[in-house]
Amino acid sequence: MRSVTLILIALIVSLQWPMWFGKGSWVRVMQIDSQLAEQRQENERLLARNQALTAEVVDLKQGTEAIEERARSELGMIKSGEVFFQLLNKEP
Template identity: 75%
Template sequence: MRSVTLILVVGILVLQWPMWFGKGSWIRVMQIESQLSEQRTVNERLLARNTAMAADVRDLKQGHEAVEERARNELGMVKPGEVFFQVLGRPSGR
């Protein structure tokens, strides 16, 4: 009687082993779900960045205002005959 019980317990353990510790185990499923959640967060951030970049590209292709704005802000360029004034704020020490 004891040997039958022991054989059944060992059989159950052998059948349960892959579910708990195998390739498709519960532990591995939880790890993959965590990785998936992290990747979705990264993808959302990258999608927002790509959308902003696509809007910049569209503006640069379609209108000259965006090109002029970039030239003024990033390169310090001015149009011929234009006067550039730079207004400085108060020193931060006061």
């Protein structure tokens, strides 16, 4: 009787082993859930960045103000007829 009990316990343990420690175990499921949450956050961040870039592209295609602002800030350009003043700080 005792050997039958030990055999049944060994059988139950061998059947339960993959569920607890195998490829599809609950530990692996928890790891994949955390990776999924991180990936969703990254996707949201990238989606916001893509939307900002899309808005900038549309603005550059349709409006001259954005092109003018970019030319002034990044390239230092001025319109014809404008006077440019550059103030320099004196360093001690």
